[in-house]
Amino acid sequence: MQSVEYFEVECPEPLGGEYYNQIANDVLLDHNLIRVVHKLHIYVDPGLPVFVAVGVLHKITTLVRVRDFAAVNPLAGKIVLVLANETYLAPMLKIFLQRFGQDHVEQADRFTVILRDVSTDAREIEEIIVADPSESVYKDLIYAFRCIAPEGFRVRRESYVKSKFYFVASEDTLTADVDALLQAKFALMGEVMP
Amino acid sequence: MILVPITYRGGIYRNNEIVDLIEDIGGYIVQKHVIASEVVLLCFMPQDDVEILRAAAKPLGGEVTDSPLVGTEIAVVIPSLEIHHLPHPACDIAEYLRRLGAKSNMVGLARGVGKRIAALNDEERDVINEHDLAVYVLGNFEKCIEHKMPVLRRGIEAPIVLCGAPDTEALQRCCDPPVDGYIGNVGRFMHRTKETEEITKLDEIVSEITRVLEKKRISIAKDPLSVSPARLMDLIREQVPEIHTVTSPTPLTVQMSGLRVKLPYDSFAEKIRSIGIEDGITIRDVADLSPSRMRDYILVRIRPFSETNVVV
Structure with missing residues (x-):
């Protein structure tokens, strides 16, 4: 968790807290979320029972463009794209089919796409935005916290506003006190609850 | 005869000799795994004869170790x-x-x-x-x-x-x-x-x-079982050929005081009950068969000597 500026796990049972520290570390690492998280405070109290995670994410500005994963080679009457990996192949083909039409797009094999008789030049194709990873970060983050939270804490509330998020879970109904608890935990990080 | 749980690990070369030896000296093979060129035998051996097996395994590069968890x-x-x-x-x-x-x-x-x-x-x-x-x-x-x-x-x-x-x-x-x-x-x-x-x-x-x-x-051990679970396993394996068609890794699972037979209770319980062990004693005389809560398997619980007055 070295890349996270603030990371704390608070728990009335110190040993349980240590274990949760390790669990949070493992899960965020497994889900490739360590680089996304800027600050994170986790509070677990089995007595209440409640699990709270509040935090701030880094600003995700990176958009995935065609040039990030494919080499665009202009040839006579066609443009050949050689892909380095298939991760974004499907969204890229979807964009090409919508933009150029089915007659002009051909997928020769898993790693090769040919655009025939298109008026767009190669540089413009390189700049086409294929995916925005920030759209799925929230979903990934909530899934990760569902794994981290104690099992059976199925009553949940979560929010993500302007790169700040919170996740509260319990096995009982969440009371109005939860808001005060969230504000207090945000304050510990030097942040204000959104 | 006290049976002790052991594991034999060795090469596939001449492993049949080891299998024969175990069976000849009154041991029972609970599980046999052949992994590439290695053979692992989980077995019960008469306590006094473990050394004989160790000696036989030595020239073949095999290893015999105590495994208290075998048969559980x-x-x-x-x-x-x-x-x-x-x-x-x-x-x-x-x-x-x-x-x-x-x-x-x-x-x-x-x-x-x-x-x-x-x-x-x-x-x-x-x-x-x-x-x-x-x-x-x-x-x-x-x-x-x-x-x-x-x-x-x-x-x-x-x-x-x-x-x-x-x-x-x-x-x-x-x-x-x-x-x-x-x-x-x-x-x-x-x-x-x-x-x-x-x-x-x-x-x-x-x-x-x-x-x-x-x-x-x-x-x-204070009130010994009327028959060893490993012996029952061997008998069922010999006399109920259908057990060989079961695809489960352990069609007969040996427990400390019984056995789980992975065959349907309704069709096979009676057949297993009437298997003869020795001198006219059948499994019915020394063990209780009941339907298991795990699928439709058969659970064999061996009765102790104090209940049957028989040890076979």
Whole structure:
């Protein structure tokens, strides 16, 4: 968790807290979320029972463009794209089919796409935005916290506003006190609850 | 004749000689694994003849080791089969036990999660009781374990070994009445057990299980079983050819005082009951057959000498 500026796990049972520290570390690492998280405070109290995670994410500005994963080679009457990996192949083909039409797009094999008789030049194709990873970060983050939270804490509330998020879970109904608890935990990080 | 559980590991070359030797001197092979060019035999051997096997194995480069978990069926009980417990730590523990010869089954409870809402239903209770021992792998909080353990152990007659994140003393404090074994510092974690420290912890679990099983073995020895489970296994294997068509890895699972036969109860119970053992004594005379709560298997419980007045 070295890349996270603030990371704390608070728990009335110190040993349980240590274990949760390790669990949070493992899960965020497994889900490739360590680089996304800027600050994170986790509070677990089995007595209440409640699990709270509040935090701030880094600003995700990176958009995935065609040039990030494919080499665009202009040839006579066609443009050949050689892909380095298939991760974004499907969204890229979807964009090409919508933009150029089915007659002009051909997928020769898993790693090769040919655009025939298109008026767009190669540089413009390189700049086409294929995916925005920030759209799925929230979903990934909530899934990760569902794994981290104690099992059976199925009553949940979560929010993500302007790169700040919170996740509260319990096995009982969440009371109005939860808001005060969230504000207090945000304050510990030097942040204000959104 | 006292049978001791052992493991033989050796090359595939001339392994038939070892198999024949084990059978000739009155041993029983519980499981045989052929992995590439290696053969692993989990077996029961007469105590006095283990040295004969060791001597025979030496020129073949084979190795004979004591395996106290061979011939036991252990339930690894976890609050659910969700990602919180699987594959770590529950699978790690179950797989480690399997490596040392035990037949481990994972029992994921339907409503074992949470503190207030945790519960154990009658089917789960009966399935756990069909095992020689139950390893409860619980979570990270002393308060939760204290609260839910009385519910999760209700009606369980099999010995229990409790694993949890609090240290052993804390686990002992939060279990009233006490269970049979405790392993502290093994809570919920989300990574594979591969560090030396973690492997040592798995070894600790095995030694605690061995200790508890040893106690059970001593209590069985005070009133010995009318027939050895391994002998029954051999008889059923010989006389019920349908068992060879079962695709399960262990069609006949040997337990400490019985056997699980993975054939449908309705079709095969009577056939198994009437198998003759020796001098006109049939399985019916020395064991009770009942339908298992695990699928439609047959559970054979061998009666002790005090009930049958027979030892075969």
